[in-house]
Each structure stands twice: as C-alpha cells, then as structure tokens.
Amino acid sequence: MAYEIKKYDEFKLGDKNVFTKTITETDVIMFAGISGDFNPVHMNEVYAKTTMFQGRIVHGMFIASLLGQAGASFFGGGAIYIGHTQKFTAPVRIGDTISAIVEVTEMIPEKKIIKYRAYCQNQEGKIVVDGEATIKIITQ
Numbered sequence: 001m002a003y004e005i006k007k008y009d010e011f012k013l014g015d016k017n018v019f020t021k022t023i024t025e026t027d028v029i030m031f032a033g034i035s036g037d038f039n040p041v042h043m044n045e046v047y048a049k050t051t052m053f054q055g056r057i058v059h060g061m062f063i064a065s066l067l068g069q070a071g072a073s074f075f076g077g078g079a080i081y082i083g084h085t086q087k088f089t090a091p092v093r094i095g096d097t098i099s100a101i102v103e104v105t106e107m108i109p110e111k112k113i114i115k116y117r118a119y120c121q122n123q124e125g126k127i128v129v130d131g132e133a134t135i136k137i138i139t140q
C-alpha cells in the first residue's frame, strides 16, 4: 500500500477515515507472539469460559492498534503519533469484523498538530474501543 505524503493544510475539522478488518485466530496467535501477551483470557478457551466473558476475548491492544492503520492511511507518511488514549468498552471475539475510525476534532495550526477521536466498532455498530489521538504533521 502506498502512503501519500500530505501537508498540514490538506486536513480539516470533520475529516474521517475507516479501516475495517475481520479478526482471525491467526491474528490473535500472531499478536500474542509479537507482544508477548499470552494472557489465558485470549489463549485458553477452558479458562476463558470460567470468566465473566464466558469465552476467549481478543487483546485490547491489538484492536486499538487497528487505529494506527486508520490514521496512517489517511494522514499519510508525513504524520507521527504524539499521543493516544483509549478505553476498552466491550469485548471483541474472534470472527468479529472491526471498523477502526478516526475523525478530526481539533486543529492546532501553529504546531501542525491534529487531534481526533479514535474509536473501533464491531459489525453491530457497538463501540469496543474509544479514545483520542494526537498527531503532528512533519512534512515541511
């Protein structure tokens, strides 16, 4: 995928982008390996069945990471993350289709900073991750 190099002036309040992905068993196993997070609530169905979720749930940080692509594919190669907060509001299961959505809420032109709501929703429209991110455009 090509990442355009964009300038700060190309963005405005309300700009929005969506990246959608269906979560697979392979994704969960690979994320556990990459992150080192083998929490049994993600990896062990027998244990996970005994919890309030009654089955395995997907790593919250993996789902939140989809917001990286939602941002990068829109703000382009000239954007860097300088902040990101999030809440995990509902569980994600293997097989769910997650839309990661970014929506510009604040512009600080003198610093070339953009703030945006960064949230994920499942195939039923339920919000599973909600937060705010801040990027800086480094293109001159």
Ligand SMILES: C[C@@H](O)CC(=O)SCCNC(=O)CCNC(=O)[C@H](O)C(C)(C)COP(=O)(O)OP(=O)(O)OC[C@H]1O[C@@H](n2cnc3c(N)ncnc32)[C@H](O)[C@@H]1OP(=O)(O)O
Pocket (backbone or CB within 6 Å): 037, 039, 041, 057, 058, 059, 060, 061, 087, 088, 089, 090, 091, 092
């Ligand atoms: C470490 C890793 O390996 C583990 C993971 O990655 S787990 C995967 C990511 N997490 C999830 O999937 C959890 C998703 N969230 C949920 O399923 C729900 O939020 C919940 C079941 C945990 C709670 O939902 P609910 O029963 O509806 O409860 P409330 O939303 O009403 O909240 C209950 C009280 O908790 C307080 N609270 C909720 N979220 C936060 C937050 N982010 N920060 C601080 N406090 C929070 C909320 O205010 C309620 O408090 P109160 O005093 O009872 O009003």
